[in-house]
Each structure stands twice: as C-alpha cells, then as structure tokens.
Amino acid sequence: MARKKIALIGAGQIGGTLAHLVGLKELGDVVLFDIAEGIPQGKGLDIAESAPVDGFDAKYKGANDYADIAGADVIIVTAGVPRKPGMSRDDLIGINLKVMEAVGGGIKQYAPNAFVICITNPLDAMVWALQKFSGLKPEKIVGMAGVLDSARFRHFLAEEFNVSVEDVTAFVLGGHGDDMVPLVRYSTVAGIPLPDLVKMGWTSQEKLDAMVERTRKGGGEIVNLLKTGSAFYAPAASAIAMAESYLKDKKRVLPCAAYLNGQYGVKDMFVGVPIVIGENGVERIVEVEFSADEKAMFEKSVASVQGLVDACKQISPALA
Ligand code: A3D
Numbered sequence: 001m002a003r004k005k006i007a008l009i010g011a012g013q014i015g016g017t018l019a020h021l022v023g024l025k026e027l028g029d030v031v032l033f034d035i036a037e038g039i040p041q042g043k044g045l046d047i048a049e050s051a052p053v054d055g056f057d058a059k060y061k062g063a064n065d066y067a068d069i070a071g072a073d074v075i076i077v078t079a080g081v082p083r084k085p086g087m088s089r090d091d092l093i094g095i096n097l098k099v100m101e102a103v104g105g106g107i108k109q110y111a112p113n114a115f116v117i118c119i120t121n122p123l124d125a126m127v128w129a130l131q132k133f134s135g136l137k138p139e140k141i142v143g144m145a146g147v148l149d150s151a152r153f154r155h156f157l158a159e160e161f162n163v164s165v166e167d168v169t170a171f172v173l174g175g176h177g178d179d180m181v182p183l184v185r186y187s188t189v190a191g192i193p194l195p196d197l198v199k200m201g202w203t204s205q206e207k208l209d210a211m212v213e214r215t216r217k218g219g220g221e222i223v224n225l226l227k228t229g230s231a232f233y234a235p236a237a238s239a240i241a242m243a244e245s246y247l248k249d250k251k252r253v254l255p256c257a258a259y260l261n262g263q264y265g266v267k268d269m270f271v272g273v274p275i276v277i278g279e280n281g282v283e284r285i286v287e288v289e290f291s292a293d294e295k296a297m298f299e300k301s302v303a304s305v306q307g308l309v310d311a312c313k314q315i316s317p318a319l320a
Contacts, residue, residue, distance in 0.1 A: 003028045003029050003058070003059075004027060004028030004029070004073045004074065004247055005028055005029055005031065005071060005072045005073050005074075006022050006027060006028045006029070006030050006031070006072065006073065006074045006075075006076070006243065007030075007031045007033060007068075007069035007072035007074070007075045007076075007111065007114070008022075008030060008031070008032050008033065008075075008076050008078070009033045009034075009069070009075060009076070009077045009078065009079045009103050009106070010033070010034060010077060010078035010079035010080065010120070011032040011033065011034035011036070011039050011040035011043055011044075011062070012034070012039075012078060012082075012229075012232075013082070013229055013230075013232035014078040014119060014232045014235050014236050014239075015032060015034070015040075015043075015076075015078045016032075016043045016047075017232050017233055017236035017237075018076055018078070018236045018239060018240065019032050019043060019044065019047050019060065020047050020050075021236055021237065021240045022058065022240070022243075023047055023048075023050075023051060023054070023056045023058040023060075024054060024056060025240065025244065026056050026057065026058060027058075027240070027243065027244060027247055028058065028073065028074075028247070029058055029059040029060070029061075030044065030047075030058060030059070030060050030061070031061045031063050031068050031069055031072065032044045032060065032061070032062050032063065033063045033064070033066070033068065033069060033079075033106075034062075034063075034064065034079070035064065035079075037064055038062075039062075040062035040063060040064070041062030042062065043062065044060035044061060044062040045060065045062070047060055048060040066105075066106030066109065066110050067110060069106060069107070069110050069111050070110040070111060071110075071111060072110075072111040072114045073114060073115065073247065074114060074115050074116075074117070074243045074246060074247060075107060075111060075114045075115070075116045075117070076116075076117045076119065076239050076243065077100075077103055077116065077117070077118045077119060077120055077130065078119045078120060079099050079102075079103055079120060080092065080095065080096035080099040080100075080120040080121070080126075081095050081096060082121070082229045082230040083121070083219070083220075083223050083229075083230050084223070084227075084228070084229070085223055085224050085227055087223075088177075088178075089121040089122040089123070089176070089177060089219070090122050090177070090308060090311075092121050092122060093122055093125065093308065093311055093312065093315070094315060096120050096121065096122075096126055097125075097126070097129055097312055097315055097316055099120065100118075100120065100126050100129045100130045100133055101129075101133050101316065103130065103133070103134075104129070104130050104132070104133025104134035104135075105133065105134075107130075107134040107136065108133070108134050108135050108136075112134075112135070112136065113140075114136075114140070115140050115141075115243075115246045115281050116130070116134070116136055116140060116141040116142075117141075117142055117143070117144050117239050117242050117243060118130050118141065118142070118143045118144070118257075119143070119144045119235060119239055121176070122176070122177070122308050123143045123144070123145045123175075123176040123257055124143060124145070124175045124176055124177075124257050124269070124270050124271060124272070124305040124308065124309075125305065125308035125309050125311070125312050126143070127141065127142065127143035127257050127270045128259075128269060128270045128309055128312070129312050129316070129319060131259065131270070132318075132319050137281075138258075138259035138261070138282070139259075139280065139281040139282040139283075140281045140282075141259070141281075142242065142256045142257060142258055142270075142275070142277070142281075142282060143176070143256060143257030143258075143270055143272075144235065144238050144239040144242060144256065144257075145175075145176030145180075145255075145256070145257055145272055146171075146172055146173060146176075146254065146255025146256050146257070146272040146273075146274075147238035147239075147241055147242060147254050147255060147256065148231075148234055148235050148238040149172035149176065149180055149182070149215060149218065149255075149272075150169075150170045150171060150172045150255055151170075151234055151237075151238060152214075152215050152218040152234070153170040153172055153182050153187065153211065153212070153215040154168045154169070154170045156211040156214055156215065157170065157187070157189070157194075157211060160203055160207065160211065161189060161197070161202055161203070163189060167189055167190045168187075168188070168189050169187060169188050170182065170183075170187035170188075171183040171186040171187055171255060171274065172215065172255060172272070173255055173271075173272045173273055173274070173298065173301075174271060174272050174297065174298050174301030174302065175257075175271055175272060175301045175302065175304050175305040175308075176257065176272065177301065177304050177305075178216050178217060178220075179216070179297070179300050179301045179304055180215075180216055180272070180301060181272075181294065181297045181298050181301055182212045182215050182216070183288075183294060184208065184212065185291070185294070186288065189202075194208060218231075219231060241254065242254060242256060242277055245277040245278065246277050246278070246279065246281065249278045249279040250277075250278070251276050251277070251278040251283065252276070252277055253274055253275070253276055253286065254274070254275060254277060255272050255273065255274050255275075256272065256273075256275050256277070256282075257270040257271060257272050258270060258271075258272075258273055258275045258282050258285055259282075260273065260285070263285050263287055264287060264298070264302075266302055269302070269305055269306065269309060270305075271301070271302055271305055273285055273286065273287075274286035274288065
C-alpha cells in the first residue's frame with residue numbers, strides 16, 4: 001500500500017513541528033509548502049536527516065509551488081501570521097484572510113479530495129473562509145482549536161489533582177476566543193465529573209473557576225512568555241491527533257470547529273463542537289445538551305464568531 005501524502009501549508013513554527021511529528025508517528029510522506037523560499041526545504045531536509053537516528057521512514061519535500069501538494073490525503077494549514085504580545089486573534093483577520101484565499105485556490109486546483117485541517121487564526125472565521133475559497137465539502141474540512149483548548153484544561157486539572165493526564169478528559173466548545181466554553185459538567189477524572197470532585201473535596205470551586213479562566217486565556221499566556229510568536233508544540237500535537245483519526249479511521253470523538261448547518265441552532269458557520277472523525281472526515285456532529293448557563297456561554301461565543309465572519313464578508317465581497 002502506498003504511503004499517505006500529508007501536505008503542510010505553512011512551514012513556520014507549527015508547520016515544522018507537524019512535519020517532525022508526522023515522521024515520528026510514521027503517518028506518511030510530507031510536503032512542506034511555504035511562500036518563504038528555503039525554509040520548507042531546509043526544515044524538510046533537517047527532519048529527514050533525523051530519521052535514521054529515530055528510525056522512521058518518510059519522504060520530505062520542501063515546496064514553493066502548489067503543484068507539489070497534488071493528490072494529498074491530508075492538508076494541515078498554518079499559513080499566515082501568528083499573534084504578538086498585545087494582539088488579539090481577531091487582529092490577524094485582514095492579513096490571514098488573503099492568505100486563506102491563496103491557500104483555498106491551491107487546494108481547489110491540486111487536492112480537492114483531501115481532508116483539510118485549518119489552524120490559522122482567527123480560527124473559526126479562517127476555516128469558514130477556507131471552505132468557501134476551496135469549495136471543499138463541509139465534512140472534509142475542520143478547524144483545530146478544541147483539542148488544544150481541552151488539552152490545556154486537562155493539563156491544569158491533572159496538575160491540580162496530581163493524577164495522570166491520561167485519566168483527565170475535558171471538553172472545551174464554542175469559538176476559539178476568550179469566550180470559549182470549557183464545559184465543567186462534561187469534564188472528568190476517570191469518569192467522575194468535575195462538580196462531583198469539588199463535592200469530594202479534591203479542589204474548591206474557586207480553584208476550578210481559576211483553571212477555567214486560565215484555559216480561556218491559555219493562548220495569551222504563551223504569547224506573553226514567548227514574546228515573538230504563539231504556541232506551537234501543543235497546537236501541532238492536537239492537529240496530528242485529528243489527522244491520525246482520519247488516516248487510521250479511528251473515529252475519535254474530538255472537539256473541533258466543524259461546519260454547522262442547523263445543529264446547535266447555528267447555520268453556515270464553523271464552531272467548536274464534539275465530532276467523530278473517521279475515514280469519511282466529519283462522520284457525526286454530537287449535539288450535547290446544555291444547561292441554561294452553558295447555552296448562554298455558547299451563544300455568546302457563537303455571536304463572536306458571527307462577528308468575525310461578518311468582518312470577512314466585508315473585507316472580501318466574494319464571500320458575502
Ligand atoms: P509562523 O511560525 O509565523 O508560520 C507561519 C508560516 O506561514 C510562515 O512560515 C510564513 O512564511 C507562512 N506564510 C505566510 N503567508 C503564506 C502564504 N500566503 N502561503 C503559504 N505560507 C505562508 O506561525 P505559527 O506556525 O506559529 O502559527 C501559524 C498560525 O496558527 C497563526 O495564524 C497562529 O495564530 C495560528 N495558531 C492557531 C492556534 C489555534 O489553536 C487555532 C494555536 C496556535 C497558533
């Protein structure tokens with residue numbers, strides 16, 4: 001059986017980390033694409049030279065021409081600019097929308113059957129625009145945010161409880177902004193929901209509230225520490241989990257920005273919800289029940305995404 005082809009559009013901090021992880025996990029051969037000449041070629045060669053040491057087989061090709069992504073099975077998009085301290089994700093919209101137009105054109109021409117994972121911010125609006133520009137079927141394109149936001153919450157919880165991260169599950173839904181929705185009721189340690197753990201004295205409500213808030217601001221915390229860019233290790237790991245579920249038909253249930261067409265009362269928008277990813281892409285959208293408070297938080301988050309989508313339509317009339 002031929003190896004799968006994985007195209008990474010954007011060979012920056014996340015793109016390079018993705019390329020390394022694809023090799024280490026032997027998910028397939030890699031094409032690293034970027035407008036910067038030399039960077040994708042250099043990173044590809046560097047990682048290929050690590051393969052004999054780590055013992056993995058994968059071919060790496062650096063590219064500056066979209067023709068090289070032809071026939072890709074999976075495409076992960078990180079092209080664009082990241083945040084700097086003091087910037088919100090929404091500040092990136094003008095520049096990154098133009099990038100999505102170029103990337104969408106390349107995908108439409110050379111890899112219209114790929115499963116595409118978008119990471120470029122502001123995530124929910126950029127994946128929406130990328131779907132329009134590329135013409136991909138809605139079930140073949142998703143945005144990565146919920147897996148990362150949930151992983152951050154899981155990390156904080158595992159530290160607080162002093163238990164393995166493996167036994168902590170968490171659910172963060174809604175848009176990938178400061179009003180994302182960490183769902184405490186659906187987050188557990190080995191199946192025990194967080195509100196029960198508060199009752200059992202494992203932590204206090206105040207501490208739990210603080211972890212929820214830290215999760216919401218998790219991206220900004222890293223931006224402020226790094227000063228020159230945004231998080232890349234955990235975002236790359238998160239997108240790889242999504243790609244792996246598609247490539248291996250694992251049918252994992254993961255929170256991702258998926259195209260909603262009436263689910264959760266939302267139409268023609270990408271918003272973070274639990275989905276099943278398998279060989280057909282988005283195979284199911286899971287509609288969980290919200291309490292009144294959760295519903296209000298979710299609707300606030302959706303309204304923020306709607307604002308960004310409206311801004312995209314104003315900047316690029318082709319999207320209206
Ligand atoms: P960075 O290291 O700057 O890499 C971006 C790469 O995109 C650079 O190598 C650029 O040369 C390249 N690029 C720019 N324009 C184009 C173009 N038109 N075509 C192809 N390549 C281009 O950034 P990064 O890797 O740290 O982050 C990439 C994106 O991911 C940013 O928009 C971040 O805001 C976003 N991000 C999202 C999350 C989510 O959870 C959604 C988390 C972290 C970062």
